[in-house]
Amino acid sequence: MSQTADFIEAIHQAPWQYVLTCTGGGSLAISELLRYPGASRSVLEASVPYASGALASWLRSHPEQACSAETARKMAMAAYQRARNWQAAHPQNRAAFHVEPSSIAGVAATCSLASNRPKRGSHRFHLAWQSADRTAVETVTLQKGVRSREEEEKHVGKWILNFLAKQSGVSSQLPVEIFPDEVIQPEFQQAPSAWQSLLAGTAQLAWTRRGLTGTLSRGPVRSTNRAILSGSFNPLHDGHREMAQLGEEWLGLPVEYELTICNAEKPPLDFLDLAQRVATPSAERTLWLTRAATFVEKARYFPGVTFLVGADTIKRIGQPRFYHDQPLLRDEALDKIATLGCRFLVFGRLDDRSFITIESLSLPPKLAALCDQVPESAFRNDLSSTKIRRSERESEQNLQ
Structure with missing residues (x-):
């Protein structure tokens, strides 16, 4: 098996189930997760609320800013609530894969990437994880003009998978290229x-x-x-x-x-x-x-x-x-x-x-x-x- 296949299999074998949602980019992470066998163990649902109205529907309100750490956290919380509701309605699924009730999560990405029109702000993406015990965020500001849209999409996809693996307890990571001017800002809160x-x-x-x-x-x-x-x-x-x-x-x-x-x-x-x-x-x-x-x-x-x-x-x-x-x-x-x-x-x-x-x-x-x-x-x-x-x-x- 390839390095990517082994890595994705490790994510699927981790004792977590989650709902994954992304907007503005990041959909390659979804396709990679579903590309390899075992996704039914881990992925409960994947969604791409891309249009502003679709994102507002997902959040039940219009966000103050579509691409922000706050919006990523709200998306992850909405995903976590969907995961909880789904698990409550289908306890046999959790039992079949030996997943604890506390081992469900919402995972989200909101991105502002290269486009066919000039962007005033930075190219960036925000990732968020929400589970019963913690909230985690990673904000990555990209160097503008060094990657095409396709290259930025691939980069974000790998980063989402690495973030998901880290939060799921998987020790391995996919290699990602980081330029000197790119900034990574993690945030984490373990809940009392x-x-x-x-x-x-x-x-x-x-x-x-x-x-x-x-x-x-x-x-x-x-x-x-x-x-x-x-x-x-x-x-x-x-x-x-x-x-x-x-x-x-x-x-x-x-x-x-x-x-x-x-x-x-x-x-x-x-x-x-x-x-x-x-x-x-x-x-x-x-x-x-x-x-x-x-x-x-x-x-x-x-x-x-x-x-x-x-x-x-x-x-x-x-x-x-x-x-x-x-x-x-x-x-x-x-x-x-x-x-x-x-x-x-x-x-x-x-x-x-x-x-x-x-x-x-x-x-x-x-x-x-x-x-x-x-x-x-x-x-x-x-x-x-x-x-x-x-x-x-x-x-x-x-x-x-």
């Missing part, structure tokens, strides 16, 4: 047990504060001696801090942060994302990590609390589109929040160049009855995580 339990769904809640962590298999959190500021904290900024400080003064209760790893419209957060988002908030206040994608779920975890929210969030809570476009389902959810004794303290937000408050929104009566407004005279901070990320991304692009 609390995060693994959250992603697996065996725990519904975890808390962390200054390096200490604990989990709860299910809610609710009994004590109501707190208020909760829920957010994505991507990143945490002074607007969040001002809301928390003012909320404490307004309510006379300590404010704690809450970050959900689940999102009704996106894949769950990966472990690199969690590590980045958890570090700063948990150094300042108690941070709750949950699987609560909606405020009904949050209310079940934290009955009797007041949630601190921006006016943009309270607007979304009242929109029927988040309840399958059925106002009746929305009203039932609001009734449940009220029954659980929860309320909302609303902070005005800048939206489309106007400052919005409860008074400027047409909230459903059931929702308006649960809200108290912090006046603009007491709080006005136009920072947003989205603006911060956009500014950082533009700065990075200007450096390329």
Whole structure:
């Protein structure tokens, strides 16, 4: 057998099964995996969501940037979720190949390679691995103009196979050519047990504060001696801090942060994302990590609390589109929040160049009855995580 055949066979014999997805390039890795016998042991599914709409469908939302490490991680997480769902529906497949439930993964590649039109940015690719215990990424920036598109495709294909082999525990690697100006940036996050339990769904809640962590298999959190500021904290900024400080003064209760790893419209957060988002908030206040994608779920975890929210969030809570476009389902959810004794303290937000408050929104009566407004005279901070990320991304692009 050839070196490549032996190498691919070793990947197939490794005790892992995975869903592989790539966009912008990398499809040669799929064909190589399927070219040699044994692929049914390891490959559950392979997908190439190439068009922007297809990629958005895979991720359940449009990414901020198609070719980035963040998008690769989201693709890998979506692939991991598909692998988990497939394994749950076909346990006989896992048993036939002696694969442990924890030995499934999502693998992704997103590429920006040579094209038939000039590219302003770098030629690069981002690879990501997501499994129950870790998130791994490799970003490779290629030297422009030294390889044709076909040569870059072959290069990426080999790199994906090497990445897959390394993460699967295969020691051998295919030889790849690296030019002096090419940059390789690995990232890796081994998940603590609390995060693994959250992603697996065996725990519904975890808390962390200054390096200490604990989990709860299910809610609710009994004590109501707190208020909760829920957010994505991507990143945490002074607007969040001002809301928390003012909320404490307004309510006379300590404010704690809450970050959900689940999102009704996106894949769950990966472990690199969690590590980045958890570090700063948990150094300042108690941070709750949950699987609560909606405020009904949050209310079940934290009955009797007041949630601190921006006016943009309270607007979304009242929109029927988040309840399958059925106002009746929305009203039932609001009734449940009220029954659980929860309320909302609303902070005005800048939206489309106007400052919005409860008074400027047409909230459903059931929702308006649960809200108290912090006046603009007491709080006005136009920072947003989205603006911060956009500014950082533009700065990075200007450096390329």
